[in-house]
Amino acid sequence: MKNNMTATKRAAFLGLATALSLLLSYVEVLMPPLYAAVPGIKLGLPNMAILYLLYSTDVRYAALVSLTRVAISSLLFGNVMSLSYSLAGAVLSLSVMWLLKKTKFFSEVGVSVAGGVTHNLGQVLVAVLLLDTPQIAYYMIVLTVTGTISGIFIGLCGAFLLKRLPHEKFMRF
16 A cells, blocks of 8 residues: 555656646746847746756656656647757756766756756757757857856755755655
């Protein structure tokens, strides 16, 4: 009975985390562009949920929610091209964040900044490959600055959530 209850709690929690990250994706879609002259810049609000999961559970659950969110949000708000860009950014970002977290050298904010910048890097790499235009890589100059700023914001929010929301006993599945 205990294993069944644990599986039920895990499924419910991960469903809620996925729903929250999708809601945050939708909020980003509704927001006006942060800087209209530079397309594609977003805060990365769904990454608050991913950062929280990365620190409160296990990288597997963070990856599951992240990939599910990317797939569903691409179906709801995007297209096949946005799926490829988002997927590359999400996989690279989560991989780097997980590795940096494991070192225990970086705070939640530092891990989030690295995630924001590498998410942009993953998207630019896909754009260079798909469009066969290496000059797009120069866009990383701007995206590194904006990824750092948004990474600081998301990291501070994530650190706040980790301090305020229960996760030590409740989240251990």
